[in-house]
Structure formats: structure tokens, C-alpha cells
Amino acid sequence: MEITLSDNALKTFARCITCLARIGNELAIQASSSQLLFHTINSSRSAYQCIAFKSGLFDAYNVSSNSLQCSVLLKAVCAVLRTPITNIDHLTVRLPDPDAPKVQWILDCYNGMRKTYWITCNVEPDIHHLSLDRQKFPSNFVVRPRDLSRLLANFQSSLQEITIIATEPSSLLTDASNEIGGKEVELRSYMDPTKDNDTLLHTQLWIDPKEEFLQYVHTGDPIDVTFSVKELKAFLSFCEGCEVDLHLHFEKAGEPILMAPKFGLEDGSHSNFDATLVLATMLISQLHEGAASEPPVGATGTHPHTEERNASHMLQENCRANVSFEPPSDHTRIWSDLSVHLKALVLWKNDRHKEKQF
Structure with missing residues (x-):
């Protein structure tokens, strides 16, 4: 999986991460060829949030496998986005293969600086997608x-x-x-x-x-x-x-x-x-x-x-x-x-x- 965001899409992405972090501690990621799902649940299992991104939101969206899933700590993702959004030209998120132990987050800033972060994936992610009509x-x-x-x-x-x-x-x-x-x-x-x-x-x-x-x-x-x-x-x-x-x-x-x-x-x-x-x-x-x-x-x-x-x-x-x-x-x-x-x-x-x- 490799996705890239910039401009307004990046601002929306950052708002979503901030909101998810106020609900739960772990970010579950599910990716398919058409959309990217982020969801989390709090420790007492009384609050669940899911955010679905269509592939059209991204500057580049590439998911090689039919279904990909992993989970990372939201605290770590928030640390990546601690850099002011106005200073970021674009964000790239990479997961080399479905069994990769870490997710790579790359920030390319307007001043020419590149920041690379590696966030460890949960070995056995507890992912439950809740769907209500x-x-x-x-x-x-x-x-x-x-x-x-x-x-x-x-x-x-x-x-x-x-x-x-x-x-x-x-x-x-x-x-x-x-x-x-x-x-x-x-x-x-x-x-x-x-x-x-x-x-x-x-x-x-x-x-x-x-x-x-x-x-x-x-x-x-x-x-x-x-x-x-x-x-x-x-x-x-x-x-x-x-x-x-x-x-x-x-x-x-x-x-x-x-x-x-x-x-x-x-x-x-x-x-x-x-x-x-x-x-x-x-x-x-x-x-x-x-x-x-x-x-x-x-x-x-x-x-x-x-x-x-x-x-x-x-x-x-x-x-x-x-x-x-x-x-x-x-x-x-x-x-x-x-x-x-x-x-x-x-x-x-x-x-x-x-x-x-x-």
C-alpha cells in the first residue's frame, strides 16, 4: 500500500486523525482497491468511530492486495502530524507488504526537508468493522x-x-x-x-x-x-x-x-x-x-x-x-x-x- 495526500485532503486527513485519537488509542487500518478505512474503539467499548476515505481523495492511491489490514497506535500517528500542516507539501504512507512489521510515514516539507517515521504494526490487530444502517x-x-x-x-x-x-x-x-x-x-x-x-x-x-x-x-x-x-x-x-x-x-x-x-x-x-x-x-x-x-x-x-x-x-x-x-x-x-x-x-x-x- 502506498498513498499520498496534499493541500485540503491533507488537512482533512489530519482532522480525522485528531478526532480518532480523542475516541480510542489504537488505529485500525483496512485498505481495498476502492477505499481506505480508519476505525477505532475506546477501552470500555462504549464508543466506536469509523472514517472511510475514497480513493479519489488521494493524490496517489495504490493498494496491491485485495484486502489489507493492520493497526498502529494513534499516539504515534499524532506525533507524525505534530509538524504544522501548513509546512507540509505532501504526506506519503507506505506499507511494503501485508505482513510488514512497520508502516512508513514520510513528510515532504516546503523548505525541502523530508521527515521519515516508522510506526510498528500490531502483531495481532483486533479489527472489528461495525456497520449500522x-x-x-x-x-x-x-x-x-x-x-x-x-x-x-x-x-x-x-x-x-x-x-x-x-x-x-x-x-x-x-x-x-x-x-x-x-x-x-x-x-x-x-x-x-x-x-x-x-x-x-x-x-x-x-x-x-x-x-x-x-x-x-x-x-x-x-x-x-x-x-x-x-x-x-x-x-x-x-x-x-x-x-x-x-x-x-x-x-x-x-x-x-x-x-x-x-x-x-x-x-x-x-x-x-x-x-x-x-x-x-x-x-x-x-x-x-x-x-x-x-x-x-x-x-x-x-x-x-x-x-x-x-x-x-x-x-x-x-x-x-x-x-x-x-x-x-x-x-x-x-x-x-x-x-x-x-x-x-x-x-x-x-x-x-x-x-x-x-
């Missing part, structure tokens, strides 16, 4: 990355999990619902009921999809999904850097949530790459934990930015922004398994808190 998810919405980042700014930076509650627009018929003023989507900070949350800030944000989203599809009863914020923010930064909208697909609590750029290859666009992020969701529905939450008083008929300020800081006034580094309780460890079949249930590993160091 986006069309089978009953609910979805499209949002601009900057808009979603602005909404997430209302929550504490130490927040680990967030809940999205989706309601069918036509089902808001009660007086209590009318007070929300057509805000069919709620963002809610997840609070572990097994811990003392008296000192933590609980934030609830009601959103009107017509104002904040570019597209919103949900029918039937209200549903909710609770998932990790860390990977969401990583993918948001990736989409914002690529100047594309974010498309979220989901079903219900316990089923995975899928995120992809709006220009996804399924839409028939002419993009030369596509990305998919799949996150496990908490099995326990937050809708069943108690009565439905009440909307903030006076939120109707105000400007969207004013609504955010009215809805963001609730319940606890005597809060402090402290970060807990203790392992989550059993209540928060139970997630859907993102292995090959996505059906088995696994316990949230005790060392999940160590991921904060990455």
Missing part, C-alpha cells in the same frame, strides 16, 4: 456544530453524560406542554441517583427544533437517550473543522446513537470521505425515573438566547464546579455493548475514569 433509526435531527456547541455551553464542563429527550411535535396538546412553547426537545444533564448530588448543578434546556435544528424527525411516544459528552464534543469539533452539519440518529434508551456528517455518502454527495461515530446509551430511561419535568417559568415567547439563560441554571443554587474522579457507580456502568453484534450487555469498566487522562 442509518435509515433504520426512527428519530434523527440535523444541527450546525456551532449551534449545538452553544447549547452545550450551558452545561458544566465536568458533565460526563447528557440526556436528549425527543417528543413528537403534534403530541404537545396539554396545557403544561403548551407552556414550553413548541420546544419538543430537551437537553438534560444526567445525575447519578446513587450519589450525593446536592452540590452539583443540574441543567435542563428546552429547545424548539424549528429554531435550533435544520431538520427534526420524531414520531410516537417521547424517547430519551443518555450518552457520553466527551466523544460528542470530539465529533462536534471535527464537523466544525470540516464545515459540515452534524446528523444524529437514535432510537431509544439502551440502543446506540449514531452521528455522521450531513454530507454522508448515503446522501449521494460528492464528498470523498465519510465519518461515523457510534456511542452506547444508558439502558435505564430517564423518562421512567419519575414524573415529567416542569418547564421553566416565563420561557414562552422569548428570544432563543434568552430562553437558554432562563432554562440553563436550575434546582441547585449552592453548586460548585467540582470534578469527581472516582469510578462511576453500578447504576452508570450499564451500557449497550458496541462489539460485533451490538446486543450483549456489558458492565461499565472500573477504569473508565482513566479515560479522562487521554
